[in-house]
Amino acid sequence: EVQLVESGGGLVQPGGSLRLSCAASGFTFSSYSMNWVRQAPGTGLEWVSYISSSITTIYYADSVKGRFTISRDNAKNSLYLQMSSLRAEDTAVYYCARGPSSFDYWGQGTLVTVSS
Amino acid sequence: DIQMTQSPSSLSASVGDRVTITCRASQNIYTYLNWYQQKPGKAPKLLISAASSLQSGVPSRFSGSGSGTDFTLTISSLQPEDFATYYCQQSYITPWTFGQGTKVEIK
Numbered sequence: 594e595v596q597l598v599e600s601g602g603g604l605v606q607p608g609g610s611l612r613l614s615c616a617a618s619g620f621t622f623s624s625y626s627m628n629w630v631r632q633a634p635g636t637g638l639e640w641v642s643y644i645s646s647s648i649t650t651i652y653y654a655d656s657v658k659g660r661f662t663i664s665r666d667n668a669k670n671s672l673y674l675q676m677s678s679l680r681a682e683d684t685a686v687y688y689c690a691r692g693p694s695s696f697d698y699w700g701q702g703t704l705v706t707v708s709s
Numbered sequence: 710d711i712q713m714t715q716s717p718s719s720l721s722a723s724v725g726d727r728v729t730i731t732c733r734a735s736q737n738i739y740t741y742l743n744w745y746q747q748k749p750g751k752a753p754k755l756l757i758s759a760a761s762s763l764q765s766g767v768p769s770r771f772s773g774s775g776s777g778t779d780f781t782l783t784i785s786s787l788q789p790e791d792f793a794t795y796y797c798q799q800s801y802i803t804p805w806t807f808g809q810g811t812k813v814e815i816k
Contacts, residue, residue: 628805638745638753638796640805652803655710688752694800695743697764699752 595619595698597689602703609679609707615672615689615700623667626692629674631685632702639685642674643692657683679707711735711799715808721816728784730811732797737777741801744773744782747810748793756795757782787813 601613615627629641642663643652651663662675672689684707690696712735722728732742740760745753755764757773760780770785784791792815797808 637810638747638798638807640798640803640807643803643805654804694741694805695755695758695798696745696753697755697758699754701752 595691597691597698597700599687599689599700599703602687602705604706604708605679606709607680607707610675610677611679611705613674613676613687613689613703613705615674617670617672617689617691620691620698622665622670626694627665627672628690628692628696629663629672630688630690630696630699631683631705632688633682633685641687643694644672645693676705679705681707683707710804711738711802711806713797713799713806713808715795715797715811717811718809719812719814721814722787723816724787724789726787726816728787728791728813730782730795730797730813732775732780732782732808734778734780734799738799738801740776741799742773742775742780743798743800744771745796745798746791746793747796753796758800784813 596618598616626645628643644663660678664673686702688702689700691698714733742760744757747753761773772783794810794812
């Protein structure tokens with residue numbers, strides 16, 4: 594069974610940093626591209642970032658470019674999102690989702706709240 | 710960026726009704742269009758990819774059609790478990806973008 598489990602969310606002050614993790618199991622993680630998608634409270638879905646299976650290709654949404662860094666460790670079956678210079682508008686549930694461009698499996702999400 | 714516009718934003722329907730949701734892209738995306746279902750407090754679920762390809766395990770009452778800029782998701786006979794919010798998403802070019810969602814409510 595494919596499972597994606599996010600962790601690392603929490604309350605952080607504006608300007609602060611946070612690192613999200615996504616632990617994958619039930620499939621050959623190193624063969625799949627992965628994504629982060631977020632959903633602000635009561636709103637729709639926003640794609641955040643993409644990383645290819647071999648880490649050769651990375652994309653970011655303009656809203657996070659220069660502040661967020663996606664990475665992965667295929668040996669640990671894990672996906673990461675390093676978030677810095679956080680803003681109130683980054684408050685959202687963050688999901689990891691298996692790619693490449695249609696998202697067939699999602700984690701349960703982890704809530705990031707940016708507030709003083 | 711490609712803008713995705715869904716209509717309606719919400720609808721009320723009864724069990725057994727035929728429901729159609731439309732999604733329009735701001736430019737030609739061929740058939741690079743996916744549909745998701747999201748229930749409150751849950752992660753989205755992929756229903757249809759490549760405009761019309763039903764995902765494994767998704768009931769056949771769901772169907773997708775369209776190409777270019779205009780797409781539809783149809784539920785042929787609405788069931789109680791189908792009350793949810795539905796999103797379209799283009800996978801033609803990054804940034805991948807979603808429609809604003811269509812909330813299907815019980816009449």
